[in-house]
Amino acid sequence: MSQYIPFEIKNLFELQFFSSLDYYFARSMGKAFKESESIVLASCALVSKVLSDGHICLDIKEISKTIISISKLSDDKVKLPGFDIWVKALKKSSMVSDTISTPLVMDASHRLYLSRYFDFQNRLICNIAKRVSLEPLTMNETVIDEMLAACLTGKDKHILNQKNAVKNALFNNFTIISGGPGTGKTFIISIIKKTVLSYAAKYNLAQPKILCVAPTGKAASKMDQGSTIHSVLKPLKNKSGFYYNKDNPLLVDVIIIDEASMIDISLLTRLLDAVPTAARVIILGDKHQLSSIQAGSVFTDICKVKNHSRNIFFLEYNFRSKGKTGIENLSKAINNNDDKGLEYILTSKEFPDVVFEPLNDKGIPVDLVKRHILEGYKSYIKADKIEAALDELDSFKILCAHNSGEYGTLQINHVCENILRSGNNFDIDKKPFKKIIMVNTNDYKKGLFNGDTGVCFEEKGESKAFFKTFDNNIKQYRTLDLPDSDTAFAITIHKSQGSEFKTILIILPDRLSPVVTRQLLYTGVTRAKARVIIVGDLKIIKKAISLSVERNSGLTEYLDRQLHSNNLFNCEHSSS
Template structure:
């Protein structure tokens, strides 16, 4: 936090205050941090020493990757790019930023791609990996994401978009993805891989990188070999990580290109000279030639109300967003894609409660059919139930309260127990247990020994032959299923509803976004944008006009100094000329 904000009204005395603090021996500076427990940087930000050290180490690693000697974009590379992107040529999308991002990743060691859902980030990664594998068939590639669900979705998306590649290339694409924790080899003592014992990899692709907090981002990038390529995919407009830092947003602020890089990209992508003009940066950054913004959405048509609402929220256009919601609420203009319930009731209005019951109805029916038909205990049945459950979710801004996650989960637990009473009688749980067949469960605490991590979601199932008591099946990336006895789970909760923070990295066919009855510090523009963009097909937004407007008018402000540390690291790496 800036010292000026911590001491409002004392701006004139700040220089003297800083001088006294630094003379105390308790507060250090970026230039002389020493062993001081607190650091105050040149812009007045106050850090714990640990956080400042993490920020500086991350900046140094990122800048070294960004400034690594660029690779030439040869005529062979240009031919590869032309072949891969020829079928996607679109006169309305010149220049093709997916092609440019691929070329940039082939030239540089670091690429940061920021774009919303449906803007083509995964498609670009598939084509990039195809180019890299054509050049180096034995390249060691890892796909990763902060959560298990995001990792599974990444590998599914990669496989789906690889169908047009030659079979020889398709077979060499990674078939699995892991969480960042699994990639680093988490143990009770820490991580197996770190700066002193780096990963044996040539390429690391991290999806949903906006979820990386300062500590995990630093540990990950320090564990990547210096010569390896790093590709970070995310959306700078989404919620930042729950823990400290706004790492991805700070890295993605400036999509600027140097003159030499621009010329090289235009030649490799067969663009007219001078035609490549990146978007205007949010502010000047230190990662020139390493950032691309994807702004064209391929998922939602221009007429899509979800796409329009998301853009209006992102842009802070409160009046326009409310007009879109009001249009969607009118019977004569409703299209089923976007619905709005102007509701601030406590508890939620009957229409809202009915919507969450109906939303999970197909999943409950699938559980009944699967268990009654005694489907095999193999991974296919469990994966099918996990897929059915993933189609709909209630997303809450708050954990507690009548419109919070806990209340919705309690209501849906009661409904599910009643709906699945016969299955519960056939496969009872111990007295007092919260478990029942069909209960969806979210893990809340890492348990490395069980290979379970915060955010993993599993489905409670009857025991298979040889198992004792109910089990929870967790679908893994690559089609595998991990079955864990219910009584061995670490801290967990029901997963019918989840907070928007926990929903990051996930997508659903439909979501019900349940806003609080009144304004809240938690309810921000980024939270509302993240909630709406979790949906692929349908959104029901339940909240009053006043609460929606307040959220859009409240952008998150994190006082990160990563941008300053990046500039310092760049200056140290490339000293200014005298």
């Protein structure tokens, strides 16, 4: 029989509702501020907990109406305080105020933040508002139109939408462009760069300094002369922060930021802090994709802003498939929570680029999955040269929702290795086994970054790893010298962001979890350029597309309000 557990930090820590980090952080803050009120200490731990779940803040008004379970394995619930009692206790505490002078900040809408994240949010809002408030750049619009006419031909409404997005990026200091795969974001980036440089050359102006950045090496490699955000900002050794910051800004006239849905609030704030206010900022991404693993759904939150919508553009038309492929129709059904449309696309056999393999009573249909793995990795395994093997890395990939469990990457990678090492497969016994690996951390000295994928195999008794660089050269390392990395025949859908593959095999679990959501399925399906194979339970998939991730923050509300009022007074007092 379930019971309600009091909202007390020690009890909830012992029941593993709070992590050690949550517990000891709250206790240390309580000790520093001589706070013993149980509601306040538990609130501090709860803010830490929701932050680890991706929320920027704790919405007290909303959470006080909900019932929270202790864990997946327990029917016990947390007995939360009533809204009025909760707010009263927080207002009385010396740990809480409406400024970043205290560890906790409670705003007028009763959202509770760690002060650090309230500061990130405020700095980001002010940064964007300042850029939007600037007058448009003085440029000859007729000349710009002539330049764009050579690239963006036709009067189709989708072409005109692209043209409007490009023109805004050229004339204004802040532009957001959201669109799914095939909608022309990469094309738009190239047009913006070309036009900026051509215009400067035409009028004998100094050549503009253009930076193209993305959160991962894989995403950056899709951009001409792209770099990772971390490599551009240059992390400081042995301490937090970056070499380039508000007080030491980047020397840049135009910065183009791609795959922005993957960027958390901390990194985007620090990046924009380091960009001069006069520089043009163009941010591109897909608002329907999964958000960052860290806190915030910043790109999606900005896309929701109603005021100054002239700075935000949505690309809906897929020029690659033109609405005819199963992949595009499936992604639309997922986004629209259209379970009937989804079921038809998966089961009707009308779309050859979508294959559905239902789970059976024993779980994964092993023989079918084995066939797909052998077919998918055939060219990779048969590659005679390292360069050819590296070229095949984008041909096929297995995606999972989780790392652990029967349907997770650890188990599926183990299955893959067993299958691909067996001697009857493509005469593989006559070729060295080539393991696919993915780097998990940034190593600036070696030039390897989180998400970089390479090939590892034995050569002359020594295990070596090979990676392709942005400029298509090949770097070689001893496997022992690599930063933290994992086998990557199968990776999580989260890890696949910023990448595209010719064929995708998605293996979904046999039950729902907080991870299996609309955004996860959309992100997984849209990684496929030509074909997607989904192994899963249809009932679970239909339920998952009804579950959308909503991360708590005040970003949309406050940015909307700031842009509407155009009052930058509070920004002058923002912490750096």
